[in-house]
Amino acid sequence: MSVHVIKMPDIGEGITEVELVAWRVTLGERVVEDQVLADVMTDKATVEIPSPVVGRVVSLGGEPGQVLAVGGELIRIEVEEAEHASAAATALVQTPAPSMPAPPTPAPVAASSSEAHAPKLVMPAPGSGSVLAMRQAATNLSTASTAPTASPAVRRRAHQLGIELQNVPASGADGRITHEDLDAYVTRCSSSPVASTGDNRYAERHDEAAIPVIGLRRKIAQKMQEAKRRIPHFTYVEECDVTEIEALRAHLNTRWAGERGRLTLLPLLMRAMVLALREYPQCNARFDDDAGVVTRYGAVHIGIATQTAAGLMVPVVHHAEARDLWSNAAEISRLAEAARAGRAVRAELSGSTITVTSLGALGGLVSTPVINHPEVAIVGVNRIIERPVVRDNLVVARKMMNLSSSFDHRVVDGLDAAEFVQALRAYLESPATLFVE
Structure with a gap:
């Protein structure tokens, strides 16, 4: 052979x-x-x-x-x-x-990498009962049969762990059982404290796990580190009234969901970004700081930050400027599914000119998103909250949302960043303007 x-x-x-x-x-x-x-x-x-x-x-x-x-x-x-x-x-x-x-x-991939390096916990044999197994192991280990001597704190901890002190070998003065003796006993009988039949909500824990940072997790760490090291971030937060655009979205879904699919807020935001970037092209760019060149793009390739089981990935909706709402929605859904299933190819994960990030209902009030290097801007979407707002001297309930966006302050001035976000706000608060060229 x-x-x-x-x-x-x-x-x-x-x-x-x-x-x-x-x-x-x-x-x-x-x-x-x-x-x-x-x-x-x-x-x-x-x-x-x-x-x-x-x-x-x-x-x-x-x-x-x-x-x-x-x-x-x-x-x-x-x-x-x-x-x-x-x-x-x-x-x-x-x-x-x-x-x-x-x-x-x-x-x-992520599971196999973690499992290959995860510590193995040696637990009592199935069916023996955790406390019974510990006692049996202690019988083989213990050489003393005298009444145990221990402080009240040690006795209380032993009770929480379901351990009988007469089974624990003592190393203290005059045969006194110490906390270290309990730790050694627990280590010999199992690799972590075993639940007792009583209340162990306050039992000490000493287990730990070393998780190798490899694969996608390493790539994420490297990219985030590189972005924060090289880019001076400037974050600008603005409040936005999304009552009208949410009403429009509900109407469109009622009318077209069965034929074209359901819309989230994201395709509408992407349309607003396409229009706003025509006025502020400096935000739709990539900065090669090694060469000292900023490249502005006419095409709008929007990266969609997507959480997967393996970690954060950014699939890209290419040419968002040439897509309608439902085309954007379908592409977002397709890319997210491919990323989460591990089927996304390199071309679907590269080439973005600006990125959107959102945690949906977990979006919080404010965030400070990290720019997807070498881009120069990222738009963050926070959660929608219905709260009282003064309008025309009346207090009314409105759906409010914050836009938390970060910019590369080397190439995007603070004024331009603020005006870009204000343009986004104007489109979202007056959704009819999304469809007027």
Whole structure:
């Protein structure tokens, strides 16, 4: 048999290195052609690396979280002879042998990375009862049978943990049981304090978990750090009365939801941004601070900050200026679903010229959003609150929302930033102007 070396493939677009996110195989495992061997990440896109051969894994070229160069060794597979490989592949397709089960379905990238490094908790055997298991373990460990001596605080803590002190070996003076003795006993019997049949709401906890910052989480951390390090943020917050535009949205949904889909506030805000950016193009730009060049764009490519199980991603609605409300809504829905399912491709996660971020009902009153570098502006949407407002000398209930937006103060002056947000406010408070050119 020969050994086949699989190198990190060239993914294109000038990428010279990628991060190894997770292995899908283990040393000694038999793999078949096209079976996924590993997940790697470039920028915010995850790529699966398949096997081109049938054989057995004999070497892995790195650990999850390690950055590997394109062209570097990824994995070695001992290749089976052609005849044997063909027969084995046929057998796998027809009737898998009991001794060779199919590979398990891989877990999502973020979950596999965390689980691979998560601390293992050794708990009492199932069915034995946590307190009974602790007592049984203590019987084997304890060598003293005399009445225990302990302070009231130690006795109270032992009661909260469901521990009988006569089972705890003492190390204090004159055979006194200390808090350290309780800690050692708990560590031996289980890796964390075990719930008792009494009230343990105030029991001390000593468990901890080390979570490796790799994969998408590392990319997010690096991007946020880079944005805050390089960009002097200027945040401007303005209150906006969205009563009228919410009424318009409800009317449009009543009339068209069955045929065109439901609208959220976001497509209407995107339309307002398209119009406002015509007046303030300096906010629809990207700043290459290394080259000292600001590029302003006629096209409006809006990034939509989207929370996924793996972390924050920013899929992009390209050419929002050429889309109507329902086209924007459909594209937002499609991209969000692709991002959350891990199917978003690189082109759908790049090229934005300005970004929108919103936590919906959890949006709070004010936020200070971080600019999506190398863009120069981000629009933050806070939650809608119905509250009393004075209008025409009358106190009336209105739906109010804050816009919390950040700007790169190197290239967007404070006056321009404020006027841009005021333009957004004007469009949202008079929604008929969204459709008047």
